[in-house]
Amino acid sequence: MKTNEKDTKQRVVPALRFPEFHGSKGWDLKPLSAYLTEYRQKSDGKSKVHSVSLSKGIVNQKEYLGRSFSADDTSHYKLVKPYDIVYTKSPTGDFPYGIVKQNFNPYNVIVSPLYGVFTPNNQYIGYIIHSIFESAIRLNNYLSPLIQKGAKNTIQISNDTFISKEILLPDNEDEQRKIADCLSSIDALIKAAENKIDELKAHKKGLMQQLFPAEGETVPDLRFPEFQNAGEWKQTTIGAICRISNGKSNVQDNVQNGEYPLFDRSETVKASNKFLFDCEAIIIPGEGRFIPKHYIGRFDLHQRAYALKDFTCHALFVYYYITAFSFILTQKAVRSTVLSLRMPILEAFPLLLPNNIQEQQKIADCLSSVDDLIAVQTNHLEALRNHKKGLMQQLFPNVNNREE
Template structure:
């Protein structure tokens, strides 16, 4: 073997240094990271509740441990309660049930100060040994699914025992955990955890702000539109206090329906005429992260216009029937599929808000029945509403549309924070080099 081949082989076998892309200034000269097995950092906890008084817990994937009372509205532990595994503050609970986001199971950190407990049938519990590692640091590794990347090498597809994944504890404890080296390891771990905890607090605050705005809009709509069996709203804008009674009308007198396009897989193209489907309606807005295109010259396509209201009228999921979104002015050339319809209204913003009311939702639910997953267009045009004169319609629409814009802006800010956290975690942890079996 010549020297050139030897050099090439040496480079091929050399593993990259284990170091995150981003480090805090005070740790940049602290050297490369290392890996330790999870088993060297934690110990399995098998202590059962017995005669202790504990809070029975359940788990929500991606969220963490929540009390059974909060999740189910009652405690479901029953007679098995005394055999539950006991949890103390900063203990971990590994739920061996597969979910979409965590197919190898979810590991949650218990942060409560009171004793808690989880079912011993589907949970493995463990706690950090002394000061071997910072629990919050490990928690963020598990939220990033470090354990799942490792355990998928050992879990047989479909291997389940009593509804849970068949996981060998030895395989779990063999998980390589990336850690900073040296005497300042714990300090760097905690610095990383504190940074992400602060970001999580911002996300929670922003999420509450969005939720508050949505609740405010819901309450406002209950005041601005007549309630069931009522013919007048509870609240009117000052300039319309003496504008006369609202009157009942049907949807068909407020606009027209535009039928959707029937197309086949052979008609689909990489680009061209966008076909809007149910997946393009999200939270009352048009989303373009899942697009289908057809030839612009296809026959039977009715082009959408700005302020058309896109409605889902047929779908495998009943929950999507009746969902709607306004076509914005900056949309690319588009039409809509046969399972959708367009309502082209004289007062589109007002009608769109009507579609968010309980009266509309009740009429949609009444049409679906036990087995029907569609709304008939002729029936949709017969939906009844109590409405004011056009000037008051526009005033209501303007108010609610500006509130929608505020909700959208705050929701986008929330998504930006979440994406920032994901990107930050990818830089703070050297993930992918430590999970190969």
């Protein structure tokens, strides 16, 4: 029997395949509808309203967002079973055409009637589809030819259209299971790393609350033993303990090959006509979110930011103090189209300062050690994500790599 020439050309073999599937036929281009079926059931009257988050997946609205944004009558909301796939049809960050997530909750939930809900042939192919569409590039490439933009830039795509386009996926359920198990094991490691970072950040936040005096107090709740009898902290302001500047335009000084290094990054940035410093400084944005950054060495400063330098106390201590109480800057900022931080507001920023610079050093060292742990875990997380990205590129073939 002669093999259909069209089918042969469409078969594709992944670069990386599990040993037991070596020699098996390649994957075929098929519409997504071969793997997903629209699930049209409405609310069962008892399942809770969930949202679809880019980072957290399908989550309870009240638990994740603090309150429900659903309509008073949710009887027309769509039911989502465990392992179902949900397509949001609403732009989010790098996903201008919406996001796609699998329901990992072990129970039914309900979601907005605007979403598409689809039941996969099995949980494994559902996980694979979820993993493929975690990539903004893959999802955008899949959806861009299908999307029509309506009035006010709204996304127009039917559920039937969403599953109409061809995609390369394995048909063998055993191979589907193997791939899904592999990806889920990496995702578990990624999740553990994310949780560790969250725990460290929460620990750091708790430390700052204890190491710095609470409002109305002049000593912290937690003090190192050698400073128990060191007395109260003194009240001062940012303007009294450092110089605040917008920088100076000496951009050509000591710039090698048009680049200069930043303190806390391995990368370099191109020299420009922006302001440069060559010292230890705390940088605070002039508008938006006033989260400080600490730099040592040569760095670039945008003119809508402030550099705090030439400290009469321990600079890193001040950095952590401002970080802990940055909400004060937000409260006092000028409110217009964006929050704007004026120089007098920054100069008057209040802070309490230990009289002994050794105590300032001890607090800064304690918090920076936690930051070091966070940095290690962040690098570990990035390595895991890159590993998964590379694995995905090998596990899922390019359509051009056809079997001969």
